[in-house]
Amino acid sequence: MTIPRLLVVDDDAETRGMLTQFLRQNGFIALPCDSEVTIREQLDSGRVDLILLDVMLGDEYGVDICKRLRHEQDVPVILVSALSADHHRMAGYEVGADDYIAKPFNPNLLLARVKAVLHRAKRSSSLTYRRSISTFRFGGWCYDAKRDEVTSPQGYQVSLSRKETALLKVFLGNPHIPLTREEINTALDVTGDGQDAGNGNPGRAIDVLVGRLRGKIEAEPKIPEMLRTQRGVGYVFAVDVAVEDDQ
Amino acid sequence: MTIPRLLVVDDDAETRGMLTQFLRQNGFIALPCDSEVTIREQLDSGRVDLILLDVMLGDEYGVDICKRLRHEQDVPVILVSALSADHHRMAGYEVGADDYIAKPFNPNLLLARVKAVLHRAKRSSSLTYRRSISTFRFGGWCYDAKRDEVTSPQGYQVSLSRKETALLKVFLGNPHIPLTREEINTALDVTGDGQDAGNGNPGRAIDVLVGRLRGKIEAEPKIPEMLRTQRGVGYVFAVDVAVEDDQ
DNA sequence: GGTGTTCTGTTACACGCTGTTACCTAGGCC
DNA sequence: GGCCTAGGTAACAGCGTGTAACAGAACACC
Numbered sequence: 001m002t003i004p005r006l007l008v009v010d011d012d013a014e015t016r017g018m019l020t021q022f023l024r025q026n027g028f029i030a031l032p033c034d035s036e037v038t039i040r041e042q043l044d045s046g047r048v049d050l051i052l053l054d055v056m057l058g059d060e061y062g063v064d065i066c067k068r069l070r071h072e073q074d075v076p077v078i079l080v081s082a083l084s085a086d087h088h089r090m091a092g093y094e095v096g097a098d099d100y101i102a103k104p105f106n107p108n109l110l111l112a113r114v115k116a117v118l119h120r121a122k123r124s125s126s127l128t129y130r131r132s133i134s135t136f137r138f139g140g141w142c143y144d145a146k147r148d149e150v151t152s153p154q155g156y157q158v159s160l161s162r163k164e165t166a167l168l169k170v171f172l173g174n175p176h177i178p179l180t181r182e183e184i185n186t187a188l189d190v191t192g193d194g195q196d197a198g199n200g201n202p203g204r205a206i207d208v209l210v211g212r213l214r215g216k217i218e219a220e221p222k223i224p225e226m227l228r229t230q231r232g233v234g235y236v237f238a239v240d241v242a243v244e245d246d247q
Numbered sequence: 248m249t250i251p252r253l254l255v256v257d258d259d260a261e262t263r264g265m266l267t268q269f270l271r272q273n274g275f276i277a278l279p280c281d282s283e284v285t286i287r288e289q290l291d292s293g294r295v296d297l298i299l300l301d302v303m304l305g306d307e308y309g310v311d312i313c314k315r316l317r318h319e320q321d322v323p324v325i326l327v328s329a330l331s332a333d334h335h336r337m338a339g340y341e342v343g344a345d346d347y348i349a350k351p352f353n354p355n356l357l358l359a360r361v362k363a364v365l366h367r368a369k370r371s372s373s374l375t376y377r378r379s380i381s382t383f384r385f386g387g388w389c390y391d392a393k394r395d396e397v398t399s400p401q402g403y404q405v406s407l408s409r410k411e412t413a414l415l416k417v418f419l420g421n422p423h424i425p426l427t428r429e430e431i432n433t434a435l436d437v438t439g440d441g442q443d444a445g446n447g448n449p450g451r452a453i454d455v456l457v458g459r460l461r462g463k464i465e466a467e468p469k470i471p472e473m474l475r476t477q478r479g480v481g482y483v484f485a486v487d488v489a490v491e492d493d494q
Numbered sequence: 495g496g497t498g499t500t501c502t503g504t505t506a507c508a509c510g511c512t513g514t515t516a517c518c519t520a521g522g523c524c
Numbered sequence: 525g526g527c528c529t530a531g532g533t534a535a536c537a538g539c540g541t542g543t544a545a546c547a548g549a550a551c552a553c554c
Contacts, residue, residue: 096363115423161511162478204531205513211533212512222532231521231530408501451541452503458543459502469542478511478540 004118005029007042009062010054010080019052021173021187023114036065048075050118053097055081063095070096076117136172139226139239141217143168150217163188164213171227171237180234181206210235251365252276254289256309257301257327266299275361283312295322297365300344302328313344314420323364382491383419385484386473388464390415397464410435411460418474418484427481428453457482 006028010016016032023030031048033039035057042048051069055062066077076098098117101110136143140153148165150158160168170179170187179187184206214221228238253275257263263279270277278295280286282304289295298316302309313324323345345364348357383390387400395412397405407415413435417426431453461468475485 098363163512203514207531208513208533211531214532229531410502450504454541455503455543458541461542476541 004049005031005047006114007031007033007039007048007051007053009033009035009039009051009057009065011035011057012054015054018186024173028114036068039065039069043073043075050114051075051077052114053077053079055079066097067095078113078117135244137242137244138172138175138237143172145169152217158216160213160216163209164216167209167213168217171235172241175237175239175241178230178233178236184234251296252278252294253361254278254280254286254295254298254300256280256282256286256298256304256312258282258304259301262301270358270361283315286312286316290322297361298322298324299361300324300326302326325360325364384489384491385419385422386486390419392416399464405463407460407463410456411463414456414460415464418482419488422484422486422488425477425480425483431481453482 006023008016008019008023008030010019010032011034013034016034020030020032031042033042039051053062053066057065062079062081066079069075069077077096078099078101079097080101080103082103099113101113134145136145142151143149144151150160150165150168152158166188167184170184210227211221214224214227218224218226226237226239228236230236253270255263255266255270255277257266257279258281260281263281267277267279278289280289286298300309300313304312309326309328313326316322316324325346325348326344327348346360348360381391381393383392389398390396391398397407397412397415399405414431417431417435457474458468461471461474465471465473473484473486475483477483
């Protein structure tokens, strides 16, 4: 069994990053690309099971890229676009796209379609799909992404709420990188296992959430070792994170 | 290559006629149907490559029919509907539709999608149509769709009520996909073998039903492993499902 | 028909999760 | 030191979910 490898092609770094992270947290290997050149590099350097392709890629039309790719290979392609007019959809299907999603899309819908396309592809190849499966180790702690279980260095289990888990995931995905409250908030909206994009940017919810997580995974919550505050900036996860994929 | 044979299913004679004619003019063999009965006649009397299925078929829901067909055979289905809201699309994909087109549609778009679906089907044509699905395996459990029997990992049988069975089927058909209560409700109205045309969307029936199913198939119902809650969203069936066909 | 059983939806209550608020402390600057 | 601002956190309120209890519906059986 193999974890599906997806290319996320978008020239906007923010969208690309969010999509990549979202897909990773849902059990896929997501490889960000920003141009046809990088797509080809990825295709040459290993198996790719699906391409999520933005229709507007700088001056280039994703549709054209899709067409060229289709002429050469048989990788499924989902086109993502801000254009939902019928003739755009049509152009997409005609060049052989497997699906077409209009922005802004419901993350769960995206996920459902990605799985649907992979499932169809699976029928016709040996590719088998397997869900997320990684373990994160950090400072003696362990987070099992499959079971959503957090284990302390002493071996006892800690139960985190959904939001706390989501927050932890965000930090695990960005060790040593200072994150602003706004970034965390955005990441949580996407990560939060799916509910609607949250409120704009409210009060001190993140502060409180960080406090609660500290209370559960810091030996001495008052003197945090891992979830460090960066005054005037936000928070950093100041620990190395090791990721284990169990194939 | 042979000419693709399509079923055009719509209870409105005018729409049906126009669609049929249009498809014929574009090189397909189009066979008009107006009910599930006529669909089955066609399926029994020869090869069918694709079904274009109207979602509102008199009192019947096309989704319902699609689901039943999917349980028995593997003919690609495109749902055609006046309902374009996301959750309707999701419901369509959930019952295994290959695509979903909202009315009013551009005929050329329809054509493009028909071709796309046929193209995909061709890729995976090694698989035989009209296979019947008989057994689902999930997390050590086993559901025999033919006998409607559920067997635990330890081998003892568990008897589920009709509604519980229907709910289980919905989850088995949508592993790892978060389903809202509304989606589940729709699917149940459709699945539930009987055709209660479905109450609006009442109280907490789904919650209670999920609780009851948990009580029967979860080792530790209080800490569900399979039927997971997604707060603010609904429920997910968080287990891989293996489907075994016996022709 | 009557009776008992099973199934299913509703209701009410408890509880945990999450965001807000208010107040306090810590850090930085003069 | 005094002042100001950012961050920590306790307390609270609102909401979503789990579930026991109940009641009506459906069904089987006599």
